[in-house]
Amino acid sequence: MRLLEVxxxxxYFEFKKGILSKPQYIRAVDGVSFSVDRGTTLGVxxxxxxxxxxxxxxxxxxxxxxxxxxxxxxxDVIRLSEEELKWFRRSTGIVFQDPYSSLNPRMRxxxxxxxxxxxxxxxxxxxxxxxxxxxxEEVGLSEEHLMRYPHELSGGQQQRVAIARAIILRPLxxxxxxxxxxxxxxxxxxxxxxxxxLQSKHGLTYIFITHDLLTARHISDYIMVMYAGKVVEYxxxxxxxxxxxxPYTVSLLSSIPIPDPKLRGRKRIEVTGEPPSPLNPPKGCRxxxxxxxxxxxxxxxxxxxxxxxKEHLVACxxxxxxxxxxxxxxxxxxxx
Amino acid sequence: xxxxxxxxxxxxxxxxxxYETIRGYVRAVDNVNLEIYEGERFCLIGETxxxxxxxxxxxxxxxxxxxRILSGSIMFKNIDLLxxxxxxxxxxxxxxxxxxxxxxxxxxxPVLRVGPQVAEPLVAHFxxxxxxxxxxxxxxxxxxxxPDPELRSRDYPHAFSGGMKQRAMIAMMTTCKPSLLIADEPxxxxxVTIQAQVLKLIRELKDEYGLTLLLITHNFxxxxxMCDRAGVMYAGKLVEVxxxxxxxxxPLHPYTKGLIECVVARKKSKLRLSQIPGAxxxLINPPEGCRxxxxxxxxxxxCVSEEPQLxxxxKGHLVACxxxxxxx
Numbered sequence: 001m002r003l004l005e006v007x008x009x010x011x012y013f014e015f016k017k018g019i020l021s022k023p024q025y026i027r028a029v030d031g032v033s034f035s036v037d038r039g040t041t042l043g044v045x046x047x048x049x050x051x052x053x054x055x056x057x058x059x060x061x062x063x064x065x066x067x068x069x070x071x072x073x074x075x076d077v078i079r080l081s082e083e084e085l086k087w088f089r090r091s092t093g094i095v096f097q098d099p100y101s102s103l104n105p106r107m108r109x110x111x112x113x114x115x116x117x118x119x120x121x122x123x124x125x126x127x128x129x130x131x132x133x134x135x136x137e138e139v140g141l142s143e144e145h146l147m148r149y150p151h152e153l154s155g156g157q158q159q160r161v162a163i164a165r166a167i168i169l170r171p172l173x174x175x176x177x178x179x180x181x182x183x184x185x186x187x188x189x190x191x192x193x194x195x196x197x198l199q200s201k202h203g204l205t206y207i208f209i210t211h212d213l214l215t216a217r218h219i220s221d222y223i224m225v226m227y228a229g230k231v232v233e234y235x236x237x238x239x240x241x242x243x244x245x246x247p248y249t250v251s252l253l254s255s256i257p258i259p260d261p262k263l264r265g266r267k268r269i270e271v272t273g274e275p276p277s278p279l280n281p282p283k284g285c286r287x288x289x290x291x292x293x294x295x296x297x298x299x300x301x302x303x304x305x306x307x308x309x310k311e312h313l314v315a316c317x318x319x320x321x322x323x324x325x326x327x328x329x330x331x332x333x334x335x336x
Numbered sequence: 337x338x339x340x341x342x343x344x345x346x347x348x349x350x351x352x353x354x355y356e357t358i359r360g361y362v363r364a365v366d367n368v369n370l371e372i373y374e375g376e377r378f379c380l381i382g383e384t385x386x387x388x389x390x391x392x393x394x395x396x397x398x399x400x401x402x403x404r405i406l407s408g409s410i411m412f413k414n415i416d417l418l419x420x421x422x423x424x425x426x427x428x429x430x431x432x433x434x435x436x437x438x439x440x441x442x443x444x445x446p447v448l449r450v451g452p453q454v455a456e457p458l459v460a461h462f463x464x465x466x467x468x469x470x471x472x473x474x475x476x477x478x479x480x481x482x483p484d485p486e487l488r489s490r491d492y493p494h495a496f497s498g499g500m501k502q503r504a505m506i507a508m509m510t511t512c513k514p515s516l517l518i519a520d521e522p523x524x525x526x527x528v529t530i531q532a533q534v535l536k537l538i539r540e541l542k543d544e545y546g547l548t549l550l551l552i553t554h555n556f557x558x559x560x561x562m563c564d565r566a567g568v569m570y571a572g573k574l575v576e577v578x579x580x581x582x583x584x585x586x587p588l589h590p591y592t593k594g595l596i597e598c599v600v601a602r603k604k605s606k607l608r609l610s611q612i613p614g615a616x617x618x619l620i621n622p623p624e625g626c627r628x629x630x631x632x633x634x635x636x637x638x639c640v641s642e643e644p645q646l647x648x649x650x651k652g653h654l655v656a657c658x659x660x661x662x663x664x
Contacts, residue, residue, distance in 0.1 A: 047527035154615045184383040184616075185554060189598040189609040196608060211528065214557075219606070255532035257557025259599045261580045264561055270536070271529050274497055 003172060003205050004059070005035040009068035011051075011058050015279065026278045028054040030229035032068075033305070036222075038172070041199070041206040043220030043237070045213055045252070049275055051229040052209045056175045059207065060092050061085075073172065090120045093166030097178035099158035103150040109136070109161055110146045116169050131168065138201075139164045140194060156187035160194065167198060177209045192219060213256050217241060217335070222311075225249050228276050228286040231305055235312040241335045243325075245314040248287045250324050253331055266330035285317065293318055342373035344411075345516060345548050346395065351408030353387075353394050360620045364390040364403075366572040369646060372516075377542065377549040379559045379580070381595075382569035383616055388552050391569070392518050395550075396433045397425060412516070431461040434509035438521040440501035444493040450477070451489030454508040461512055476507040480537055499530035506537060513545045520552045535562060556599045560584060565652075568592045571627040572619055574646055577654040588655040590632050626658070634659050 009032045012025040029051045036042045046052040057063045059070060061077055070077040072088060080088055096102040103112055113132045117123055123131065133143050139160040150158055159179060166174050176195070180188040196219065198204060210216050216223055216237075223240045225233045225248065233246040244250050247269065254268030271290045276282055282289050288298040297317050305315040316322070325332075353365040364387040372378050380388040393399050395410055395417065410417040412433065417425065429435075437443045445453055454476060455469035464472070470489070477485035480503040493501055502522060509517065519538060523531040539562065542549050551562055559566050559580060567577040568589065576589040587593045594612040614631045617623055626644050629635040638658050646656040 047529065156615060185556070185595055185598050186383060186612040187615065189611040193608045193611060196606065213528070218609070221606075252528055255528045257531075257535070257555060257561045259556040259560045259584065259596075261560045261584055268532075270532065272533075274499055274530060275527070 001038045002035055003038040003073060004207075005069075005071040006059065007033050007069040007071075009033070009055070009058060009070065010066045011054050011063065012066045024279055027229050027281065028278060029058060029065075030281075032226075032229075032231050034224055034231065034234060036173075036205055036207065038205055039199075039203045040221040041208055041219055043216035043223040044207060044209045044226060045211070045216050045223055046226035047211055047275055049228070049278055050226040051278075052211075052226050053177055055226070056094070056177050056207060056209050060094055060175055061088070062094070086120070090116075090169050091172045093169070093171040093174040095159070095162050095166050095174065095176045095179045097181050099155060099162045099182070100150060102162055103158060105150055107149075108146070109141075109148050109150075109153075112150075112161060113165055113168055116165065120169055135164045135168045138167075138198065140190075154187075155183055156190060159183065159187075159191055163191075163194065163198070167202070167204070170202060171204070173205045173207070175207045175209070178211070179208075180215060181210070181212065188215070195219065213252055225252070228281050229278060230286060230315065231313075232287065232315050233313065234305070239312050242332045243312075244328070245308055245312070245319045245322070245324075246287075246316045247291050247293050247322070250328065251290075253328065258331065258334060260334060263330050263334060267327050269324075269327065285315075293322055342376065344371050345374040345413065346370075346372040346550075347409075347411040348391075348395075349409045349411070351391070351394060351410065352406040353390050353399065354404050354406055355390075355400070356402045356404060357620070361404075362619045363572050363622060364619055365394065366622075368408075368572075368574050370567060370574060370577070372548060372550060374515075375546060375548055376565060377551065377563045379563035379566040380550070380552045380569060381554065381556065381559055381566055383554060385616060385619065386569040387572040387619070388569045389520050392520055392550060392552050393435070395516075395518060396429050396435060398429075398435060427461070430457045430509070430514070431512045432514050433516045433518065434512070434514040436502070436505050436509050436517065436519045436522045438524050440498065440505045440525075441493065443505055444501060446493055449490055449492055450496065450504050453493075454489070454504060454511060457508060457512045472511060473507070476511045477504065480504070480507040480510075480541075481533070482507070499526055499534065502526060502534055503537065506534070506541070510541050510545060510547075513547075515548060516550065517542070517547045518550045518552075521554070522551070523558070524553075524555075538562070556584075556596065568595070571617055571622050573627055573656065574654075575628065575656045577646070579652060582653055588649065588653065588660040589628075589657050590634055590659075591628050626656075634662065 009029055011029040012027050014023045015026050016023050044052045058065045110132060114128055117128050136142060136145060141160055180191050208219050220237050223237050224231055227248050233249045244253060251269050251271040269292055273290045284300050285298040285303050288294040303315045303317045305313050308314045308319050348368060348370040351365055351368045355362040355364055368391060382388045405418060451470055451473050455473035458464045458469040458472055459466055474485045474489050477489055482488050482500060482503055523534050563580050566580050566583045567574050570591050576592045587596055597610040612631055623630050625641050626639045629639040644656045644658050646654050648654050649660055
């Protein structure tokens with residue numbers, strides 16, 4: 001069942017060089033459409049400046065979109081009444097990258113987790129504490145952490161508190177914005193396991209935003225690759241890793257350092273240059289200046305995100321003629 | 337490295353580096369022994385706060401002011417770096433030993449143009465004239481892949497993107513063709529595609545100049561792609577040293593094993609990852625015995641009381657664990 005549907009979502013930020021200069025627009029999210037089914041995880045992958053975090057914030061209406069439609073459980077999020085917005089806030093949660101800066105340093109764990117209950121429920125003091133302790137246990141903490149301040153907890157524990165806060169009201173959708181990027185490898189594994197456990201227990205739907213393809217692969221059912229504010233490819237995790245069609249996705253796959261010394265000499269496509277400025281993205285396909293496969297059409301015409309096969313969308317003029325199978329044999333066998 | 341006997345370039349003996357803090361001494365590097373051979377690519381791996389950066393930065397003595405080197409020696413080409421005076425050491429830094437840091441914005445001077453910064457080591461170490469040094473600097477900038485190097489050498493660092501700053505930093509650090517390049521998480525702040533470009537550049541320069549590379553990272557992918565040998569650190573100790581294939585395929589220390597198993601790529605998606613319980617200990621009061629024992633699934637009484645030494649258990653494979661035999 002469809003939980004979230006996003007159509008042609010745009011978020012432009014106004015940017016002025018001086019008081020008198022004409023405003024320019026940073027096109028952070030520029031016409032993004034996708035949908036997420038209940039109980040599944042969509043991984044949103046992209047490099048810095050690709051618009052993935054802005055997308056996460058806009059979906060939850062933590063920032064207002066410039067245009068577009070967001071349907072959550074069939075209701076238009078942008079046109080919610082105040083009452084409905086409260087329902088929406090209750091049904092969604094978010095976890096940020098840096099747990100320390102997303103927890104109020106002056107509040108104890110108990111107060112942090114009490115806030116959503118106080119705002120959205122009419123539980124008495126006793127029920128509140130019961131719910132808090134139960135949620136703490138669910139995220140692998142315990143009653144002894146109730147009276148702690150965030151600085152008394154390790155990074156992994158702080159992130160567990162942030163996750164507890166996001167799920168305490170049993171939301172339908174949780175946006176996870178790089179929740180493991182600031183953590184160490186051994187702690188990352190703990191948090192990913194926790195997220196998978198919570199998902200299967202409560203049937204949560206996740207939007208998992210990350211720059212790390214390997215983490216995205218581990219947790220996601222579907223992956224959406226973004227570049228310079230646009231979706232360039234969308235498909236099932238398996239398809240993205242075994243049969244990617246967009247040259248940018250392929251270059252991302254070639255770029256990740258693979259933890260197997262035997263694959264050191266593998267074939268790759270190497271992209272040159274750097275992602276474009278969002279103030280002034282290239283005409284035509286935004287990836288064309290870095291794309292080794294670009295042809296004349298790519299410079300002139302912007303490719304649409306089209307269905308390549310069932311559940312596989314690609315925004316590339318040459319999607320049907322390019323074949324990366326041979327190039328990626330080593331990587332695909334590693335991921336098989 | 338083939339069959340010939342590798343020559344030692346750097347030999348660290350019984351090194352202890354502590355940080356003085358109000359809560360006590362942080363034992364960041366505690367009796368570490370390590371050999372690095374000429375021309376090799378060595379990688380130090382470990383989690384935050386395990387002492388890997390402290391160990392690497394103790395070599396050129398670029399430690400923060402509250403660091404105390406309490407004992408040990410660091411022999412570099414038969415000179416004990418710890419016994420050198422500051423001015424003697426300055427002659428070696430930047431010329432024989434160069435360092436690339438994680439955050440290029442913090443290591444480039446924001447109020448100087450990039451060109452002169454890249455040229456400065458040549459002027460400082462070889463008494464080159466500024467004019468000549470700038471010409472070499474521009475050449476070096478072009479070598480590391482800065483487009484329009486002549487023009488860009490007149491820019492200030494803020495006009496460079498993160499990837500370009502790191503390239504400029506690498507240009508500065510290789511312009512004197514040092515024998516040892518220490519790279520402390522050189523790509524952690526960069527995007528994946530840029531990271532791949534910078535790693536490739538480091539590999540190429542290593543071969544071109546015959547550098548010895550000491551790379552510090554927490555990313556096992558980078559270890560696999562960049563290094564010949566690797567050393568794993570945990571809580572101020574070196575717990576395992578081996579060639580890179582054995583680190584991945586037959587690790588002996590339970591900590592190394594745990595880390596390798598945590599690496600997401602190895603598991604099918606949506607399966608639970610194996611995890612190491614708990615978190616690394618405080619280095620003010622590290623656990624007695626083996627520092628990993630509170631998190632170790634195989635710990636026994638001996639591990640709690642007696643500290644394991646780093647010993648060679650097969651050719652070139654060193655491990656500090658009482659129970660390595662049963663871990664094979």
